[in-house]
Amino acid sequence: MSQGPDDPAEEELPTSLEDAADLLYGVGREEFIGVRDAMVKEVRQAGDRELAKDIAALRKPSVAAWVANRLAREYPDEVEALEELGSSLRDAQSKLEGDALRQLSRQRHGLINALVERGRRIAREEAVRLGDQSVRELERTIGAALADPAAARALAGGQLAGGMEAGPGLGDGGISAALGGPASGARPARRDRPSRPSHRRPDRRPQRPRPPAEEIDRDDTDRDDTDLDDTDLDDTADIRDDQETREREERDRADQERRRAEQEERERRRREERERREREERERAEKAAREARERADALAEQAREASEAADTATQEAEDADATVSDLRARLDAAEEARRAAWDRADTAARERDTRRREADRAREDADTAERHARTLGVRT
Numbered sequence: 001m002s003q004g005p006d007d008p009a010e011e012e013l014p015t016s017l018e019d020a021a022d023l024l025y026g027v028g029r030e031e032f033i034g035v036r037d038a039m040v041k042e043v044r045q046a047g048d049r050e051l052a053k054d055i056a057a058l059r060k061p062s063v064a065a066w067v068a069n070r071l072a073r074e075y076p077d078e079v080e081a082l083e084e085l086g087s088s089l090r091d092a093q094s095k096l097e098g099d100a101l102r103q104l105s106r107q108r109h110g111l112i113n114a115l116v117e118r119g120r121r122i123a124r125e126e127a128v129r130l131g132d133q134s135v136r137e138l139e140r141t142i143g144a145a146l147a148d149p150a151a152a153r154a155l156a157g158g159q160l161a162g163g164m165e166a167g168p169g170l171g172d173g174g175i176s177a178a179l180g181g182p183a184s185g186a187r188p189a190r191r192d193r194p195s196r197p198s199h200r201r202p203d204r205r206p207q208r209p210r211p212p213a214e215e216i217d218r219d220d221t222d223r224d225d226t227d228l229d230d231t232d233l234d235d236t237a238d239i240r241d242d243q244e245t246r247e248r249e250e251r252d253r254a255d256q257e258r259r260r261a262e263q264e265e266r267e268r269r270r271r272e273e274r275e276r277r278e279r280e281e282r283e284r285a286e287k288a289a290r291e292a293r294e295r296a297d298a299l300a301e302q303a304r305e306a307s308e309a310a311d312t313a314t315q316e317a318e319d320a321d322a323t324v325s326d327l328r329a330r331l332d333a334a335e336e337a338r339r340a341a342w343d344r345a346d347t348a349a350r351e352r353d354t355r356r357r358e359a360d361r362a363r364e365d366a367d368t369a370e371r372h373a374r375t376l377g378v379r380t
Contacts, residue, residue, distance in 0.1 A: 013039075013042060013043055013046055014039065014043070014051075014055075015051075016051070017051065017054045017055065020039060020043075020051070020054075020055045020058070021055075021058055021159045022158070022159065023035075023039075024036055024039070024055075024058055025058075025061060025066075025069045025158055025159045025160070025161075026069065026070075026073055026158065028126060029060070029061060029063065029066040029126075029128060032060045032061070033060060036055060036056070036058060037056075039055055040052045040055050040056045043055060058161070059161040059162075060161070061160060061161045061162070062134070062137065062161070062162050062163065063123075063128060063129070063130060063131075063134040063137075064130075064134040064135070064137035064138040064141060064163050065137075065141070065160040065161055065162050065163060066128070067119040067122060067123055067128075067130060067134070067138055068119070068138060068141050068142075068155055068158075068160050068163075069158045069159065069160055070119070070122050071115055071118060071119055071122070072155060072156055072157065072158035073158050074118075074122070075115065075118060076156070078111065078114065078115060078118075079115070079145075079155060079156050080152075080156050081111065082111065082142065082145040082146050082152045082155065082156075083145070083149050083152035083153065083156070085104065085107060085108060085111060085146060086145065086146040086147060086148070086149065086152060087149065088104050089104045089105070089108060089146065108146060111142075112139060112142050112143065112146075115138075115142055116135060116138055116139060116142070119135075119138055120135075129248060131252060132253075137163035138163070140163055140164065140165045140166070141155060141160070141163045141164045141165075142155070143165075143166050144164035144165055144166040145164070146166075147166035148166065148175075150175055151164050151166070151175055154175050154179055157179075159179060160179060161179065
């Protein structure tokens with residue numbers, strides 16, 4: 001890989017995802033993307049495309065996760081002590097040892113607060129804004145490490161990309177989701193080789209002194225809300241930084257409230273617009289239903305009238321058929337009477353002709369008889 005501006009020599013390429021993740025999650029948070037992309041490019045150029053793909057998938061840590069990774073590197077003893085303290089707490093809870101549980105609970109609160117204060121100081125020194133939400137995420141992550149040995153080992157590995165939270169949803173899935181790299185335990189000792197190209201390497205920072213045990217074990221009521229070191233209480237620069245940080249956080253909270261109010265107003269307007277559209281659509285649907293019902297009723301009335309007209313026409317046709325049948329019968333009878341009358345007329349005409357012929361013959365016979373009689377009278 002190409003060497004950085006402060007590196008005395010060029011560093012060898014990582015040969016495993018573990019090495020790459022250990023380096024990346026130790027650089028400055030704003031350097032993460034640039035260092036990762038450069039590493040991916042050079043590993044790919046070296047021919048290991050599968051490793052380059054895995055490195056490219058490493059996620060940039062959240063602010064709280066970045067601070068937790070720095071704590072794992074700069075205060076490894078305190079971070080690794082979380083697993084032992086958590087085990088002692090669980091043992092005391094199972095045995096219902098009240099005094100031991102109270103003592104261990106004070107140690108728990110003291111250790112969490114001590115690590116959070118160290119995280120605040122690291123963020124200030126690196127000009128990283130650690131807001132209230134990030135502080136709560138850091139506290140939840142440390143609390144998860146106390147509650148679950150696997151979470152404690154994940155925190156000690158220094159390769160978190162997100163926060164962890166104790167509870168039923170933690171488990172292996174929650175821990176895996178929080179991990180950015182493959183680390184599952186305390187960070188191994190760093191190899192003796194040149195550092196990766198970075199303007200600020202967290203692992204190159206001087207080891208911070210571990211506070212006395214009695215300072216960690218002290219009850220929260222006896223601790224100040226500022227840093228644990230007395231020298232820092234007198235450091236006006238830190239006080240000024242704290243004030244500026246609080247002011248920034250107040251401004252951020254105000255901005256968040258304003259954005260939330262604007263978002264709620266937009267949501268309200270969208271909801272009202274959606275309800276208006278739904279109301280109009282419902283009214284249109286009801287109107288269309290009424291019109292369809294009216295059309296259906298009108299068509300039903302027309303069908304009823306047509307049915308009545310059809311029934312009337314059918315009755316008229318049946319009556320006409322009856323009349324035609326009657327007239328046809330009467331016509332047939334009249335035709336039969338006509339034929340019979342004609343037959344009688346023909347018979348009467350024949351009878352008349354016969355009688356006329358007989359009458360003619362009788363008159364002829366009478367005329368002959370009269371002539372014969374006159375003839376006889378003349379002779380006498």
